[in-house]
Amino acid sequence: MKADIRQGGGGLLLASFLYLGVPNVLFVVGWFKSPYAIGYTIACLIGLRFLVAGIRRGFVPNSGGGRTLRYVVPLCCVLVIWVSFSGIGGVGFQNTDWNAHNSLFKHLIEEDWPLVLGTDDPAHEPFFYVYYVAFYLPAALVGKLFGWGSANLxxxxxxxxxxxxxxxxxxxxxxxxxxxxxxxxxxxxFTVFGGLDIIGWYLRHENLPSMGEHLEWWAKHFQYSANTTLLVWVPQHTIAAWILTGVTMFHSIFRVPPRSFGLFVAFSLLWTPFAIIGVLPFVVLAIVLWVRENGIRDIFSVSNFVLAPVVGLTSALFLASNTFSFPVSLGWTGRPDFWLFYLVFMGLEVVVFFVPLYWLLKDRGPAHAYIPWMWTSLGVLIVLPFFRMGFANDFVMRGSIPALFVLIVLIAYGLLGTSFKAHPIMKPVLLVVVCVGALTGGSELARSVQNYTFPPPDSQSVQSFLELPVNHVAQRKGDPDSFFFRQITRN
Structure with a gap:
């Protein structure tokens, strides 16, 4: 199938490559010694050249034209309104996680790169900051040039x-x-998607939550976050995970040769390593489907087997320099109530979607391309809670983002791409589930409305990162004796 660049195929690939890649280049320029930074940048430019050549060779424009204003304007209005209640850039109420987000953002603006805190305090060892910083770097660079207000904008x-x-x-x-x-x-x-958290909340607390309540933690040990929850709490993970999952599905469903695909995965590692783990089953699926139909030739490209390892290794070395001073265990370890919560959680977050979807998609037809994605998504969502990493089990929350993105595509297809006449029961059931699930994100938005703030907080009110709770600090502590800090970084 020839993808249509005028309809967002090739153009979106290029936009995604730049969006995910530019922060990586800023990172190596700011953190790495000059020879490594120059070599890395050259590798990225070569990868960009290969991508552009592939787009020119493999995509054909549509004489009918692209999206019109009738499409673009309403969608842009919805997205801007949605983000305007997220707290990003100080626009809207900022949840408690923004204490750490703003602290990191301020340090990136005001401190030299690589980011090492506490160097002016001889009574304490310097704190080598190791975290997935890609989301913040372009805006932080703006802040270095024009100040805190411009950085938030x-x-x-x-x-x-x-x-x-x-x-x-x-x-x-x-x-x-x-x-x-x-x-x-x-x-x-897409924007209202969420699980049936309000039912889980009621089962656990035996009452209905007030508007603005954070509903997601009713399952105690894990959560699959609603899209609005992801947006208002962890955009630094979410945006890249959505983009990478979309790129993965696009290559497979539209049969686009995956010659540059490895670079998208490598770029995303500095954005969200947990979501990278969550997207790997879908990457394997896309490769298997491609090889089965087209052979392996397009897999073995310079971008995939030379450039992507160079890009990925740099981020991996940085992230591996973390001291890993946070919990890592099997999900049920030390949790006698794990199985009860797990079974209820699966029912309200997974089964309620996949049962109607199975009946809506089982006749295959035009939806046949989605079937392997449906089963892979189901498998990932079933398995993830058996692993635990991070004080708040961040691994499950962030590793589930790709599978949930696939699930939302399936839901939208079930509601908009199947016939009500052919499915007079399951289609309304799916619609009801989506509407009830929307209450989770609705409660997040209600809290933002109730506490709406603008403009961004004054920079003087933002705490130093080292003054934050110990859990925040422990998860982001780097080892100064690691290979990365001894051999690769500047200064």
């Missing part, structure tokens, strides 16, 4: 751009003929 615009790319991938891989109104409905499905 840049972070907001940078996030809107990334979410627009992610939503465009969502609509692309949905692969349905969409009118402006149906496109808007699809985007609304």
């Amino acid at each position: 840049a972070l907001f615009l940078w996030s809107v751009a990334g979410i627009a790319i992610a939503i465009s991938w969502f609509l692309k891989v949905l692969d349905l003929p969409l009118t402006p109104s149906r496109s808007l409905l699809a985007v609304l499905v």
Whole structure:
């Protein structure tokens, strides 16, 4: 199948490559010794050249033209309004995680790179900051040039751009003929998606939550976050995970030769390593489906087997320099109530979606391309809770983002791409589940409305990172004796 660059195929690949890649280049320029930074940048430019050549060779423009204003304007309005309640860039109420986000952002603006804190205090050892910093770097560079206020505006615009790319991938891989109104409905499905947390909350607390309550932690040991929850708490993970999953599905469903695919995965490691683990089953699926139909020749490209390892290794060495001073265990270890919560959690977060989807998609037909993605998503969501990493089990929350993205594509297809006449029971059931699940994100938005703030907090009110709770600090501590800090970094 020839993908259509005018409809967002090749153009979106290029936009995604730049969006995920530019922060990586900023990282190596700021953290690495000059020879490594120059070599890395050259590798990225070569990868970009190969990608552009592939787009020119493999994509054909459509004489019918691209999206019109009737499509773009309503969708952009929805996205801007959605992000305007997220707290990103100080626009809207900022949840407690923003204490750490803002602290890191301020340090990146005001301190030299690589980021080493506490160097002016002889009574304490310097703190080598190791964290996935890609989301913040372009806006932090703006802040170094123009100050805190400009940096927050840049972070907001940078996030809107990334979410627009992610939503465009969502609509692309949905692969349905969409009118402006149906496109808007699809985007609304994406923005309101959530599990049946309100039922889980009621089962555990025996009462209904107040509006603005954070519903996600009713299962105690794990959560699969609603899209609005992800946006208002952890955009630094979420945006890249959505984009990478969209790129993965696009290569497979539209049969695009995966010659540059490895670079997208490598770039994403500095954004969200947990989500990278969650996307790997889908990467394997896409490769298997491609090889089975087309052979292995396009897999063994310079971008995949030379450039991507160079890019990925740099981020891996940085992340591996963390001291890993956080819990890592099997999910049930020390948790006698694990199985009870797990079974209820699976019912309210997974089964309620996949049962109607199975009946809506089982007749195959036009939906046959989604079937392996449905089973892979189901498998990932079933397995993830058996592993635990991080004080708040971040691994499950962030590792589930790719599988949930695939699930939302399936849900949108089930609601917009199947016939009500053919499915008079399961289609309404799926719609009801989506509507009840929307209450989770709705409660997050209600809290933002109730506590709405603007403009961004004054920079003087932002705490130093080392003054934050010990759990935040422990998870981001680097080892100064690691190979990365001894051999690769500047200064």
